[in-house]
Amino acid sequence: MQNFKAPQRDTLFTLYELFGFDKHYADLGFDEVSHDLVTAIFSEAAKFAENTLAPINAIGDQEGCVWNEGEVTTPTGFKEAYHQYVEGGWPSMAQPEEFGGQGLPYSLATSMAEWFSGANHSWAMYPGLSQGCMETLKAHGTQAQKDMFLHKLVEGSWTGTMCLTESHCGSDLGMLKCKAEPNEDGTYSLTGTKIFISAGEHDMSDNIVHIVLARLPDAPAGTKGISLFIVPKFNVTENGELGDRNAVTCGSIEHKMGIKGSATCVINFDGAKGHLIGQPNRGLNCMFTFMNIARIGTGMEGLSAIEASFQGALAYAKDRLQFRSLTGRKNNNGPADPIIVHPDVRRMLLTQKALREGNRALAIYCMQMVDITLYGKDEAKKQESESKLALLTPIVKAFLTETAQEATSYGMQVYGGHGYIAEWGMEQLARDTRICTMYEGTTGIQAIDLLGRKIAGSQGQLLQGFAQEIRTYCEQLRAKSQFNAWANAVESHLDEWTQLTRDIMKAAANNPDELGAAAVDYLMYSGYVTVAYFWLRMAVTAQEKLDAGTSDKAFYDAKLQTAQFYFDRILTRTRSLVSAINSGSDNLMSMDEELFYQG
Known part of the structure; x- marks a missing residue:
């Protein structure tokens, strides 16, 4: 395969020329995060993605992970690459200085995470899960919990996971059975099995901090009875040092279609020591x-x-x-x-x-x-x-x-x-x-x-707020006749988006299946229209650069021509989506399930 190259130029265009991140960072108090600093950091991230991660991508696919009596060995080069990642300070970039972080913006770290994943999807999942673990602890953990876990997670010597799924319940978390019994010392003993746990066991870090959903003994049924716990692979002392091995084991790893270098684990909790994070029975919110x-x-x-x-x-x-x-x-x-x-x-x-x-x-x-x-x-x-x-x-x-x-x-x-x-x-x-x-x-x-919880749940207000931003931008282009056709296309789709929303809500009031029948087509429609808005903005920005006499003419010409392609050939996909949405739910729901296979 052609060697992967981090898309530095297009990322910088999007950050600074399209969205004005120089002012954005200054407004948020990140005065030290200059364009020159970001460019320098990007250069180093690109080297890591291209020279360290990309060369071991195929190796990860060929070798996969190996499970042996509860221990998981990652593919050749993965562990060494992770150590290089830690030495480079990449895990700590967007984390608070009080926990050893560098205090840089979330967006800076996340934009480079795209490159790491592009170079090696499997490898990038290991540090990727840790970011969510840290954010959960920062948002909902006590000060003592933060002191116990965050320093090591931020420096990267420990990694994190998210443990939701059980064999009998995937996304329907109200059915989960993993239980948590209170201990006299204020901790909890967790018992149960979680499946499909990405990075649940591996040889790349000294400890793995699991964020686990479980039920307390007196918890109400359903999603209202779920609590959230911190359950480390190795117990942790109050000063944040490793203690004895916790009752957490990897029962097996999955044999998968792809991302074979990422360990997808069955994790068993056999009376494992855990710490409640957030309020009891409010775990799903956390x-x-x-x-x-x-x-x-x-x-x-x-x-x-x-x-x-x-x-x-x-x-x-x-x-x-x-x-x-x-x-x-x-x-x-x-x-x-x-x-x-x-x-x-x-x-x-x-x-x-x-x-x-x-x-x-x-x-x-x-x-x-x-x-x-x-x-x-x-x-x-x-x-x-x-x-x-x-x-x-x-x-x-x-x-x-x-x-x-x-x-x-x-x-x-x-x-x-x-x-x-x-x-x-x-x-x-x-x-x-x-x-x-x-x-x-x-x-x-x-x-x-999107359609039920966000659109219907807000009585359409979430959509209208974003739609007004788009409409205001399109109205500002009236004097730029070159872009009137594209601006009009975006606005007409905006009107249609609003009308589709009303029609679906009206139909769903009489038959809730109408919402489910329309939902995926509605989401894809929303995506195409949203991206059209950003292509309009990119085209305007590119033309402004060309008018100013840029030396990078080819880059901006390519933007304009790609925008033309998007409006002519991609945005038109909304026509079939509208037709499908308007066809209603009967063509999905009227057939008796016994008639699905008559062979």
């Missing part, structure tokens, strides 16, 4: 801190796969000679033309490129909102950002991962038969990325969250 971060992170995994697949496909399309162009030969010195001259190959490459850059804009916009919620002083702006995140988080998680399935499939397709064999790495990308639409809540669950 866990959403972890889950929301994980959902944005999973969306970033989808984005990183699009990036890696596009890089490989583009390099191959420029080099592979097959047939002659329909408009006459382009490669006079060769037996055939490079396949990038063929319209269908360009269709696939431009789809990858349009999704790569549009999805990155959406992701970084959300990072900007997270920054404001974490560090902002203006309560009104914080509330506005929280509302936007509530709306956009399920879109980021589901839309970015669903479009990654398409993009990685195109990556294989551009290679033809070579894309199907292992040596080029494209089929690994497709396999690794397939999980992203499933974990941290499937696409269907994200869609119900």
